[in-house]
Amino acid sequence: MDQPWIRGKVARQAHVGLPPGTVEEEYGRSGFFGGYAHAYRLHAPVGWVEIDGPLKPRAYDLRRTLAPGQDDTQRAMGRTLFAENDDVRIHHVRIEETPSFWLRNGDADELFFIHKGRGILSTELGPLSYEPGVYLVVPRAMLARLEPSEPTEAILVESAGAVSFPDRGMLGLHALFDPAVIDVPTPDLDAVCAAADVAQDQPEKRYEVRHLRGGEVTRVVYPFHPIDVVGWKGTTAPMRLHTKDIRPVLSERYHLPPSAHTTFLLRDAVVCSFLPRGLETGDPEALRVPFFHSNADYDELIFYHEGTFFSRGGIEPGMITMHPAGIHHGPHPKAAERAKAQGRTDEVAIMIDTKKPLRMVHAAESSEIADYWKSWAT
């Protein structure tokens, strides 16, 4: 264990019993489980009166109309790209009708978080039903498409690296969620046989699959239904994980860092799930809302799905906040007071942290909430 240097007035235990008249800021490396410096300040570091430059914290309201997708494949799948770097491309998905084709995305694993709507993720290994609050993972180049039975909205992370799960360390193999709660598809034999009959009765019928590679589309057309798998075995498959099956860890006497809520590991990016949980009610001196921090190594993009967001007001389901690496953020001034009266939070939000800077693309601009960076001062 590294022994810290201690200079001046500090809290003996981080996030508990701050020196009177101070706020605590955590400068953290590696997404808050690396090196750190706790600074006890006289002013909240978000008490700025002016910010000019690309690190300005931003917020977006995806309930507003976004610019349409880039090409007809993206548009047919209801995808609007709004942020990207070399590791991830983050889309808002709004889809009401099943596309006429299936997709094999040779550029990325696809990780969906369903915000609204129900339907089926149709894959070549079988179907997975979905509903709000569900994560769906499609491995790179596996055939899949969303088939909505209700208008569906989702956040889609295209991940250039494989989507995997974090090591649970001392929490053990079954903490946060038991791997047994992950669902994989079973071939729908009735549907496969019925489709085979259609192909036999209608030999002129055609089925289109679009392959993506290097951003370019290759159309492949079959005279039979492309979902003709009657059985499969293996270690890689489309997956479904419901956030209701994730059981967050918490301490009633210590505010755990966001890394405790990591659900997926990507290449140079992570996805965390902030879920309903108890607050720190076991010690009146323990912080109940996130400490002020600047995440030195990661940009932080949060999508708000459901509930009341305990760390700040003015944010509603369907909105996104974006806090670039190195710029401060933390609790809204009123949130700390409000949290003192609360024993729980009912928020459901997902956070996508990226090591390389995220570029917000043109489509995001139409949904931007003006002057979000000023909101801490009010």
Ligand SMILES: [Fe+2]
């Ligand atoms: Fe943060």
